[in-house]
Amino acid sequence: MRDLFDGEAEPPVVTMAAGAVLLRGFARPYEAELLAALRDVLAISPFRHMTTPGGHVMSVAMTNCGAAGWLTDRSGYRYDGIDPKTASPWPAMPDCFAALARAAAEAAGHGGFQPDACLINRYIPGARLSLHQDRNERDVAHPIISVSLGLPATFLFGGARRYDRPRRFALEHCDIAAWGGPSRLHFHGVAELKDGEHDMLGRQRINLTFRKAL
């Protein structure tokens, strides 16, 4: 008796922690739709480098779609329905974004997920996201779904306390990380992006992070 994924092949589902999994290649069937929808979103609310409350400009460029968008500036971290750059609502969440997030959450054991916020992060080589918790959402009972596109990256997934040493996971184009339940508030981040060239996206990595913020 041999299963499909023995030998050299890697399993499609990797456990990172209790309630946290990596779904390898899960977004592949949505790839073309996702990229087309992303272009439309960026035409309305383009990427910009936000400033942290401490006054540092983030190396990762961000934008959002959906009813709520995550922001940081001198006055703090928060969700807002209005893009401060355009003074208009964030673009609507494309149907294929919501459908993918829902399917991934289901596959990860978090059924009934209905995201109202999608934070879109662009990493160019050298960009990173230091260890942090996602804790600006009203109800932390909802999971976080994170879709990787473009250049590969190293995901750092730690524990409930900042000083819990993070484990490192390779994230590739169309991989999805999903966490909730006991690991919902775990510290996580992305190591400095190494240089490279992706066939479809060039010298960048784009991450879609779905949340139910409201």
Place this chain on the structure above:
DNA sequence: TAGTCTCA
């Protein structure tokens, strides 16, 4: 409350 920051 500080905080997804930087540097040693």
Place this chain on the structure above:
DNA sequence: CACG
């Protein structure tokens, strides 16, 4: 030099 890369990494933690």
